[in-house]
Amino acid sequence: MKKLLLLLTVGCSLSLQAQMLHRCYSKEAISYQNQLTPGFAEAVDQQFELAKQWSQDNGPTRSLYTIPVVFHVVYNTPEENIPDSVIWNQLVRLNEDYARMNADTSNMRSEFMPVAGATQIQFMMAGIDPQGNPTNGITRTSSATTSFGSFNAFFGDFTDLEKVKSTADGGHDAWDGTRYLNIWICDMSINGQAFLLGYATPPANLPNWPVGSTPDNLGDGVVLQYQCVGSNNPNDLGVANYTVLGRTAIHEVGHYLGLRHVWGDGDCTMDDGINDTPDATDASQQDCDQTKNTCNADVVGLGDLHDMIENYMDYSAETCQNSFTDQQAALMHGVLENQRYDLVHNNPAGLEELAVSVSCFPNPTNDFLTVISSELIEQLEVVDLNGKVLLETKGNGNKTTLELQAFEAGMYTVLIHHSNGTVAQQRVAVVK
Ligand SMILES: [Zn+2]
Incomplete structure (x- = not known):
């Protein structure tokens, strides 16, 4: 009923x-x-x-x-x-x-x-x-x-x-x-x-x-x-x-x-x-x-x-x-x-297990962000909270520095595209 x-x-x-x-x-x-x-x-x-x-x-x-x-x-x-x-x-x-x-x-x-x-x-x-x-x-x-x-x-x-x-x-x-x-x-x-x-x-x-x-x-x-x-x-x-x-x-x-x-x-x-x-x-x-x-x-x-x-x-x-x-x-x-x-333990599906070591520093930053990777970096993107790509740049070997002076304070995602096809991601904070 x-x-x-x-x-x-x-x-x-x-x-x-x-x-x-x-x-x-x-x-x-x-x-x-x-x-x-x-x-x-x-x-x-x-x-x-x-x-x-x-x-x-x-x-x-x-x-x-x-x-x-x-x-x-x-x-x-x-x-x-x-x-x-x-x-x-x-x-x-x-x-x-x-x-x-x-x-x-x-x-x-x-x-x-x-x-x-x-x-x-x-x-x-x-x-x-x-x-x-x-x-x-x-x-x-x-x-x-x-x-x-x-x-x-x-x-x-x-x-x-x-x-x-x-x-x-x-x-x-x-x-x-x-x-x-x-x-x-x-x-x-x-x-x-x-x-x-x-x-x-x-x-x-x-x-x-x-x-x-x-x-x-x-x-x-x-x-x-x-x-x-x-x-x-x-x-x-x-x-x-x-x-x-x-x-x-x-x-x-x-x-x-x-x-x-x-x-x-x-x-x-x-x-x-x-x-x-x-x-x-x-x-x-x-x-x-x-x-x-x-x-x-x-x-x-x-x-x-x-x-x-x-x-x-x-x-x-x-x-x-x-x-x-x-x-x-x-x-x-x-x-x-x-x-x-x-x-979450020894999981090959994640990115950490790809033998790619990526670090971004300083984090938080108010101007420059240096990205270092164990793999050759082909391209870098910085994406805002809405998924919008704000910065796109070619990589330079294993180390590339991004200029973030113009960015507003907030959280961003850096996508690191490697020449071997893998993509790593790091969250960074910009402070003012
Ligand atoms: Zn529920």
Whole structure:
């Protein structure tokens, strides 16, 4: 009956689009898998506890973890084939938000300052593909599938959504999920209306399945609605009062690294398992209500805090999200040291393992930046946060100096193209 009513609602009135929009189906993905493989949800919870125990015993670590990312763009229309500049922007947003270098951290209410934290996790475009060839970390697939969304998907059957992860089904096969964070970008709309912004799979390596795998029904990684990628996306999501800042990816990668929603997907008796996030009864629904305090439980040492709408793992507006907490960071470290160990240890998919040693100094700089590489530098590009190339210059042997005097203060990415075809990237800060 409930299904029928929902179907009628969706079918009869697109004006109810706001109710139709779902920010995230990561919890639904676990439920779906659990229906097919009873015990899956319990196993996910056990893995969470294992990572949490590790983080309590060891962390947060002082390591800086680097995750190689491949973006699979699967498109049916030219608009869905979003440009490299948007994907680069998304990567920069990931790095900014996970490093807590985003400018809007200043919006954080003071009560959360003791718990807000940088994650010590950074993301790099994959430098080599699974065959060992140089790559820019982006695959592009023209597909006959107009949308991977469907009413089946709306009701929690992931069969259609998951086709984006299969070349045979109009999508693109995953690269080795133990070595790459796979992020698929596609259209999941229903009748042209966005219904879902993204979903992710929880950490793998669960009991009863082969090491490093997830069950067949869910391919490991993150899926994003194409208009939600980056903060410079030229495509309109078509949802009133929703501002896209690229934070669907921040949220979904959080799930991929083991985090739960801050309200624990339940009332005040349900916790997200993280001690420094305040309890909440339910999700913030695209709002930024700073007066909300839906549960009375204390955060140890800090008392009863408001609902943390600033947290990336809430459903608050992207414009008021700006932080993870220290213990969320520690939990993610626990996952990277356990269930997703191979992603960040001795990983040939990353750039560090290419035997290319690159350094940029001084960093930060206010005028000149010297780039030194163990490989011959063919070309250098400096890219801003919007993915725009601001400076392009030929390399000079193994050492090239860039003139950045005219650059405004901020974060930039330097792309170092080598004559052997590899591309390295370094983040640099310009200060004034
Ligand atoms: Zn979520």
